[in-house]
Amino acid sequence: MTSLAIRRWPGALSRTAAMFIKEFLQLRRDRLTFATMIFIPLVQLMLFGFAINTTPRHLPTAVLAYEDSDVGRSILAALRNTSYFDLVQVVRSEADMDHLMRSGRVLFGVEIPAGFERALRRGDRPALLIAADASDPVAAGTALGALDGVVGTALARDRGLPDTTDAVPAFEIRQHRRYNPAAVTSLNIVPGLLGVILTMTMLIFTALSVTREIERGTMESLLAMPIEPLEVMIGKITPYVVIGFIQAALILTFGALVFEVPIAGSLWLLAALSTLFIGANLAIGYSFSTIAQNQLQAIQMSFMFFLPNILLSGFMFPFAGMPRWAQFIGECLPLTHYIRIVRGIMLKGAGFSDLHAEALALLLLMLIAMTFAVRRFRRTLD
Amino acid sequence: MPTARDGNGKAPRNGDIVIDVEGLSKSFDGKQVVRDLALQVRRGQIYGFLGPNGSGKTTTLRMICGLLTPDGGRGTCLGYDILTERDEIKRHVGYMTQRFSLYQDLSILENLEFVARVHGLADPIGAARQAVLRLGLEGRERQLAGTLSGGWKQRLALGACILPKPDLLLLDEPTAGVDPKARREFWGEIHKLAADGMTVLVSTHYMDEAERCHELAYIAYGELLAQGTIPEVIAASQLTTYTVSGPDLNHLAETLLGMPGVDMVAPFGTSLHVAGRDAVALDRTMARIGEGAKLDWRLSSPTLEDVFIDLMSRSQDNFR
Ligand SMILES: Nc1ncnc2c1ncn2[C@@H]1O[C@H](COP(=O)(O)OP(=O)(O)OP(=O)(O)O)[C@@H](O)[C@H]1O
Ligand SMILES: [Mg+2]
Numbered sequence: 001m002t003s004l005a006i007r008r009w010p011g012a013l014s015r016t017a018a019m020f021i022k023e024f025l026q027l028r029r030d031r032l033t034f035a036t037m038i039f040i041p042l043v044q045l046m047l048f049g050f051a052i053n054t055t056p057r058h059l060p061t062a063v064l065a066y067e068d069s070d071v072g073r074s075i076l077a078a079l080r081n082t083s084y085f086d087l088v089q090v091v092r093s094e095a096d097m098d099h100l101m102r103s104g105r106v107l108f109g110v111e112i113p114a115g116f117e118r119a120l121r122r123g124d125r126p127a128l129l130i131a132a133d134a135s136d137p138v139a140a141g142t143a144l145g146a147l148d149g150v151v152g153t154a155l156a157r158d159r160g161l162p163d164t165t166d167a168v169p170a171f172e173i174r175q176h177r178r179y180n181p182a183a184v185t186s187l188n189i190v191p192g193l194l195g196v197i198l199t200m201t202m203l204i205f206t207a208l209s210v211t212r213e214i215e216r217g218t219m220e221s222l223l224a225m226p227i228e229p230l231e232v233m234i235g236k237i238t239p240y241v242v243i244g245f246i247q248a249a250l251i252l253t254f255g256a257l258v259f260e261v262p263i264a265g266s267l268w269l270l271a272a273l274s275t276l277f278i279g280a281n282l283a284i285g286y287s288f289s290t291i292a293q294n295q296l297q298a299i300q301m302s303f304m305f306f307l308p309n310i311l312l313s314g315f316m317f318p319f320a321g322m323p324r325w326a327q328f329i330g331e332c333l334p335l336t337h338y339i340r341i342v343r344g345i346m347l348k349g350a351g352f353s354d355l356h357a358e359a360l361a362l363l364l365l366m367l368i369a370m371t372f373a374v375r376r377f378r379r380t381l382d
Numbered sequence: 383m384p385t386a387r388d389g390n391g392k393a394p395r396n397g398d399i400v401i402d403v404e405g406l407s408k409s410f411d412g413k414q415v416v417r418d419l420a421l422q423v424r425r426g427q428i429y430g431f432l433g434p435n436g437s438g439k440t441t442t443l444r445m446i447c448g449l450l451t452p453d454g455g456r457g458t459c460l461g462y463d464i465l466t467e468r469d470e471i472k473r474h475v476g477y478m479t480q481r482f483s484l485y486q487d488l489s490i491l492e493n494l495e496f497v498a499r500v501h502g503l504a505d506p507i508g509a510a511r512q513a514v515l516r517l518g519l520e521g522r523e524r525q526l527a528g529t530l531s532g533g534w535k536q537r538l539a540l541g542a543c544i545l546p547k548p549d550l551l552l553l554d555e556p557t558a559g560v561d562p563k564a565r566r567e568f569w570g571e572i573h574k575l576a577a578d579g580m581t582v583l584v585s586t587h588y589m590d591e592a593e594r595c596h597e598l599a600y601i602a603y604g605e606l607l608a609q610g611t612i613p614e615v616i617a618a619s620q621l622t623t624y625t626v627s628g629p630d631l632n633h634l635a636e637t638l639l640g641m642p643g644v645d646m647v648a649p650f651g652t653s654l655h656v657a658g659r660d661a662v663a664l665d666r667t668m669a670r671i672g673e674g675a676k677l678d679w680r681l682s683s684p685t686l687e688d689v690f691i692d693l694m695s696r697s698q699d700n701f702r
Contacts, residue, residue, distance in 0.1 A: 010502065014506075021495070218485055219483075224448075224449055224475070224477040225497070380451055381444060381449050
């Protein structure tokens, strides 16, 4: 019994290797796909990265002033000097302000209440209201972050004011984030992008792998050969693990060079868990491939799966802010766990003990997809 | 000699019968494509499988090598059950598909190496190189399979099938589009392999190839209509055939067709083959036609083609 198993092993290895070499050769010969695999992640990183991640400046801002005072003017000047705010419009009423913000013509509204200067001189610490359109949380977040300095600089040269200490500023800035109260900071984007890009490319490459054999008519020969579904799967998936690894390395390198995203934690841990994540996505793509009738269907299925990955994984919206059902779906997606892993390792310096639950989830998702795919794989032409 | 046999080294059971199936049937979308088919092929035999387009040849071959599950019937291939021991069958059978099904984007050598590795040959690269030499493809081994001419694709596919030295070859129209010289070489190779104990079941539409087989089966509309050696098949057809030559054969053919005893009229070069199953009626008709006309007519033995065309027309009649 055991001797049989042992003697079978080299056969299984040889067959898996046959599949691996074949896939690798086909991959290498398909120049366009190969180029795509290298350049897509870079182009995406540049597009997404610059579009989302560059600190946005000169954001259109409206001013609603209920009084015209020297203090008000110096505060507005200080806002302008941060270079985050461009005072593009002066409005006369609350309703006008609301309209401008809703229509997206301005991202910020500054409101100087009536009697602001008098209250300030009395030392009453009045409030300056700043409303932010936080539907673009990155834009809102960085600009609002710059407000802290405004209080001090605005009144630095105005000596007619009561003593201000650092602990008790002369006036208060009341921030109001509208439309999306949870802010996402820009550093979260590049680590998330790593997961998004890997998901997309890995899914599509393996989603096509079985349907391609069917469409090109090579399935008939393949099925007539003594090769097991598991061997076919492993042989087909492995070349792409290598590709995924190259992609991840490219993204991380560019992330560090161009966007200055640090890797606080262990690079080895990141590499190991990334491999797991790549494997999970490849397995899922491969299992789509065993369901789809043709390559178009396979692509469609990949996109159907890709969408919730983008929306519910915590990449776009804060995971904690999602409704319970959406969180449940999110937990079933590899990207959700990977984003926690990547943000954890890169930004917070998390170690394996912090992340073992996420790693386990990835492993589980991969095994489920693989089991499904091996069972689904047709062994006949019926 | 490396063999494709795996560790357990189980020799085929059931002695000398390599393919033994009975009652095989298969339907697609409610249409019966193969019905109640029985076939026995002995070791070392070259067994021809003939029949019109769409008669179920490919379907039958696929059922025998485990690629399709029959709706009914049972049987063994190399002693392995075609329903339950498909994995074993795949190890020992070389199946050449009707449509080219190697990887078009791999080179000749890479395709052959793939096959060798899947079959676990000890030296896949060496085996592939040998196969290239045997195929006479040296110098082109780096060419992509997809860019080969049709005939060369067929020869490559056959080479890939033979590479792991299977015990049984199932060839589905292996010589379609292959030139006469290559076909002759191909059949020479097949006979050599058979002499070494390989069994071959080959489907074909060519009569000259049918005549090179040890035994034949003729299938039409899913039913096996004739089986046996060539003399047996001809004898079983009970056809009487006349070869007629003379002037104005076209006109004669038309007149003959409706006459008693005449089942089939086919022009063969400058003569006409007239055949019928009712020998007495045909004799009488021929005697009447021959009288007075400047015709040269004589009794001849039916060719395989006469037999098959007759079988086909008859089965069509039954089918309606
Ligand atoms: N997968 C399938 N689904 C539906 N019908 C099928 C399928 N495969 C074969 N058929 C039908 O079964 C019949 C027999 O087909 P088969 O390919 O076995 O014929 P064949 O004898 O090999 O013909 P040819 O000489 O043209 O190769 C045909 O009518 C074909 O349309
Ligand atoms: Mg066919």
